[in-house]
Amino acid sequence: xxxxxxxxxxxxxxxxxxxxxxxxxxxxxxxxxxxxxxxxxxxxxxxxxxxxxxxxxxxxxxxxxxxxxxxxxxxxxxxxxxxxxxxxxxxxxxxxxxxxxxxxxxxxxxxxxxxxxxxxxxxxxxxxxxxxxxxxxxxxxxxxxxxxxxxxxxxxxxxxxxxxxxxxxxxxxxxxxxxxxxxxxxxxxxxxxxxxxxxxxxxxxxxxxxxxxxxxxxxxxxxxxxxxxxxxxxxxxxxxxxxxxxxxxxxxxxxxxxxxxxxxxxxxxxxxxxxxxxxxxxxxxxxxxxxxxxxxxxxxxxxxxxxxxxxxxxxxxxxxxxxxxxxxxxxxxxxxxxxxxxxxxxxxxxxxxxxxxxxxxxxxxxxxxxxxxxxxxxxxxxxxxxxxxxxxxxxxxxxxxxxxxxxxxxxxxxxxxxxxxxxxxxxxxxxxxxxxxxxxxxxxxxxxxxxxxxxxxxxxxxxxxxxxxxxxxxxxxxxxxxxxxxxxxxxxxxxxxxxxxxxxxxxxxxxxxxxxxxxxxxxxxxxxxxxxxxxxxxxxxxxxxxxxxxxxxxxxxxxxxxxxxxxxxxxxxxxxxxxxxxxxxxxxxxxxxxxxxxxxxxxxxxxxxxxxxxxxxxxxxxxxxxxxxxxxxxxxxxxxxxxxxxxxxxxxxxxxxxxxxxxxxxxxxxxxxxxx
Amino acid sequence: xxxxxxxxxxxxxxxxxxxxxxxxxxxxxxxxxxxxxxxxxxxxxxxxxxxxxxxxxxxxxxxxxxxxxxxxxxxxxxxxxxxxxxxxxxxxxxxxxxxxxxxxxxxxxxxxxxxxxxxxxxxxxxxxxxxxxxxxxxxxxxxxxxxxxxxxxxxxxxxxxxxxxxxxxxxxxxxxxxxxxxxxxxxxxxxxxxxxxxxxxxxxxxxxxxxxxxxxxxxxxxxxxxxxxxxxxxxxxxxxxxxxxxxxxxxxxxxxxxxxxxxxxxxxxxxxxxxxxxxxxxxxxxxxxxxxxxxxxxxxxxx
Numbered sequence: 001x002x003x004x005x006x007x008x009x010x011x012x013x014x015x016x017x018x019x020x021x022x023x024x025x026x027x028x029x030x031x032x033x034x035x036x037x038x039x040x041x042x043x044x045x046x047x048x049x050x051x052x053x054x055x056x057x058x059x060x061x062x063x064x065x066x067x068x069x070x071x072x073x074x075x076x077x078x079x080x081x082x083x084x085x086x087x088x089x090x091x092x093x094x095x096x097x098x099x100x101x102x103x104x105x106x107x108x109x110x111x112x113x114x115x116x117x118x119x120x121x122x123x124x125x126x127x128x129x130x131x132x133x134x135x136x137x138x139x140x141x142x143x144x145x146x147x148x149x150x151x152x153x154x155x156x157x158x159x160x161x162x163x164x165x166x167x168x169x170x171x172x173x174x175x176x177x178x179x180x181x182x183x184x185x186x187x188x189x190x191x192x193x194x195x196x197x198x199x200x201x202x203x204x205x206x207x208x209x210x211x212x213x214x215x216x217x218x219x220x221x222x223x224x225x226x227x228x229x230x231x232x233x234x235x236x237x238x239x240x241x242x243x244x245x246x247x248x249x250x251x252x253x254x255x256x257x258x259x260x261x262x263x264x265x266x267x268x269x270x271x272x273x274x275x276x277x278x279x280x281x282x283x284x285x286x287x288x289x290x291x292x293x294x295x296x297x298x299x300x301x302x303x304x305x306x307x308x309x310x311x312x313x314x315x316x317x318x319x320x321x322x323x324x325x326x327x328x329x330x331x332x333x334x335x336x337x338x339x340x341x342x343x344x345x346x347x348x349x350x351x352x353x354x355x356x357x358x359x360x361x362x363x364x365x366x367x368x369x370x371x372x373x374x375x376x377x378x379x380x381x382x383x384x385x386x387x388x389x390x391x392x393x394x395x396x397x398x399x400x401x402x403x404x405x406x407x408x409x410x411x412x413x414x415x416x417x418x419x420x421x422x423x424x425x426x427x428x429x430x431x432x433x434x435x436x437x438x439x440x441x442x443x444x445x446x447x448x449x450x451x452x453x454x455x456x457x458x459x460x461x462x463x464x465x466x467x468x469x470x471x472x473x474x475x476x477x478x479x480x481x482x483x484x485x486x487x488x489x490x491x492x493x494x495x496x497x498x499x500x501x502x503x504x505x506x507x508x509x510x511x512x513x514x515x516x517x518x519x520x521x522x523x524x525x526x527x528x529x530x531x532x533x534x535x536x537x538x539x540x541x542x543x544x545x546x547x548x549x550x551x552x553x554x555x556x557x558x559x560x561x562x563x564x565x566x567x568x569x570x571x572x573x574x575x576x577x578x579x580x581x582x583x584x585x586x587x588x589x590x591x592x593x594x595x596x597x598x599x600x601x602x603x604x605x606x607x608x609x610x611x612x613x614x615x616x617x618x619x620x621x622x623x624x625x626x627x628x629x630x631x632x633x634x635x636x637x638x639x640x641x642x643x644x645x646x647x648x649x650x651x652x653x654x655x656x657x658x659x660x661x662x663x664x665x666x667x668x669x670x671x672x673x674x675x676x
Numbered sequence: 677x678x679x680x681x682x683x684x685x686x687x688x689x690x691x692x693x694x695x696x697x698x699x700x701x702x703x704x705x706x707x708x709x710x711x712x713x714x715x716x717x718x719x720x721x722x723x724x725x726x727x728x729x730x731x732x733x734x735x736x737x738x739x740x741x742x743x744x745x746x747x748x749x750x751x752x753x754x755x756x757x758x759x760x761x762x763x764x765x766x767x768x769x770x771x772x773x774x775x776x777x778x779x780x781x782x783x784x785x786x787x788x789x790x791x792x793x794x795x796x797x798x799x800x801x802x803x804x805x806x807x808x809x810x811x812x813x814x815x816x817x818x819x820x821x822x823x824x825x826x827x828x829x830x831x832x833x834x835x836x837x838x839x840x841x842x843x844x845x846x847x848x849x850x851x852x853x854x855x856x857x858x859x860x861x862x863x864x865x866x867x868x869x870x871x872x873x874x875x876x877x878x879x880x881x882x883x884x885x886x887x888x889x890x891x892x893x894x895x896x897x898x899x900x901x902x903x904x905x906x907x908x909x910x911x912x913x914x915x916x917x918x919x920x921x922x923x924x925x926x927x928x929x930x931x932x933x934x935x936x937x938x939x940x941x942x943x944x945x946x947x948x949x950x951x952x953x954x955x956x957x958x959x960x961x962x963x964x965x966x967x968x969x970x971x972x973x974x975x976x977x978x979x
Contacts, residue, residue, distance in 0.1 A: 462869070
């Protein structure tokens, strides 16, 4: 086995106004030629810093303290700029997380790809173009001859990432680095990109490094895995060794936290308590010791060394693996909050009329102004974001609204709260139709319902302290209470230390900001909370904490939740009912266990199968779904899913399906429901 | 901030949890400001200018209007720090009194146009599109007038006066503030924290005053601080044309103008009139930039 990249003793610091952050400490890793290597870690683990360091693209305040990185007989850390320029893009190339920001918006793909090939002076312009077209075809872009003349904004998200891969593969690099390549994509697209990378790797035998926080993606894609935490490599080895015989308590905990792993429906998700340590001080002992429940005195004072775990290539940095300690690794149970099965019936009141009844809501957004539409002779200047959506939520119940981006799920949530105007239909909250209410009459009702927004930090007003954010609901509704007390009470409810009250949103971590969001939503004891992507932007070890908190609060106060998410594996654990949305229509509604285990709509089935399993032995052979979500302005005829549906029949292309009621209170919008 | 990569920022944010809390630190912003050397320097300059103008009678060595033809165009001496002008008036004293006019115009002109511009801009940005379009049309129409020409027309109709100069300054600088406030408001309008406020039932007044204004005002303050010297020069320019401050009232503009005619023989008059202009410009610019750093918590350096 030939080593392509050999990093030894890499130490990287960042100068910050708060002092030096020791972002990487003693990184040693070897990347074998022809393998797909995954670097896994949560935010702040330093996984991307390694990449920036070896490409010499560290931010100005980053300093490489020591170390070597040998790549084809060149030390990447010492090489001068000319050498680096010839290596970057040609020998080492990168695929970035967000293709929209990493591709030039003012150049066509042809221009961008031509630019990459500038060093290939032996190729004529025609040959270069042909090469670019071939590459685009290879990554599965249909009609590459004409599409290559287009700009990034004319491509859809998935196509853009494919083009990004095409551009990075253009020079046939010996090392391809993919930094969170699927994080910005939907589940169905993610599966396609995984397959594409695997296919390309087989064909070209390129070495690929995938940096990700997503254990499912890594399991599907990689041969070797490196687990990072707080700037150190904690465990490295073969993918099967890591997933089946993990040695380090952190790896075990991380694997345990992945919600896709739980097969049974649980109302509680596992979490790793605690926070990532402050890296201004070099940790004396094991970095994970403060969050590890096996930590002994030794762990806090002495640095662990690499220990052999299950095979000679599988190493972990943990004292407990040291033969000096008698404890065997098999006894190590990770410190995750155990998952008690829910017993007893939760407070769901079913005898009165529906708590929230949404019927046939339609939402349209104008594409252009009236004048422009007349001028351009456009008859329909609106786009349908939500079409005939109907659902009910009972008191104390959780409904998970699941769909890919652009499915209209957020719009539906906002429409219910009157933040978006509806065209027709009604949303009855305890019998009152919210859609026809004037803002003035809506205001008292707003005490009864609250919304949590997608971006944990962005949904908090940046110039307000946590305290003024928490007491704002009381001020808006002129509630005369001891606001100081209320702020403290809310902090307490969401388990946020009281000294956070004086902080500003940007001083909070994602999880902490999310707690503030939960506290704000809870301030006036609402009966309904609409939560838009409550786990977006949170690490796996933290997302469980937030969802468990929401669950506890539900049990205590009998709150009904409408949880909007694209993350099916998370949502189904906390939802009583699921509603699946596609192109603005609800295609399936029903009990969450039933839907997850026996999807009736082919789209639901594709979503369920699209979840990457954190299990390298369960790699999918077949793509669950082809193609991409069509544009809302160009809806397919008949059943709108027919062009991506593998069960599609001639009838599906013509007739719009009607809602079918299945036993168990399920509804499905399909001519030929599955599993019936 | 921008040079710290995202991940490092996260590490930094994570590390904040271990920091002792900052509750109960009095005058926190003042302390932050005092740590910014550029801001302190700017503040000192501004204070020198302001104090010398406000307390001009105390610092003055002569009567600003007292003629002394025998001593006309005297060189700087212990008696006349900056010499005398064509009429033998003490230039140093006239510079001090000129500062009063300049700062009066600047303070009133800038603050009034800031407030009006901010209000109109936020309304344009947050309000319905038709209102936005009308206001934009008005802003652009006003902005298309060259200040000096507008002033000439106004003076021809109403006769020269200091209050007219100020009115012209206010009217012509409102569009700048309003446009800036409108753009920032527009980009904030659809952010989640504004939606969050709406979902709680917050009134438009509350959203504008509590959530939008603090985020919009930062760039406006810098613009205001940088506008102070511009306004001062407009006043000076108009006074030079005889449209602003009427003789014998002293103003930096008139001093510069008088000195300009005889720059070859008596350069000290131009220098004396120019130095306060430069100091004012530098002082307000530095002050403006550091104020922004202090008031925008996102730009705040670690403490």
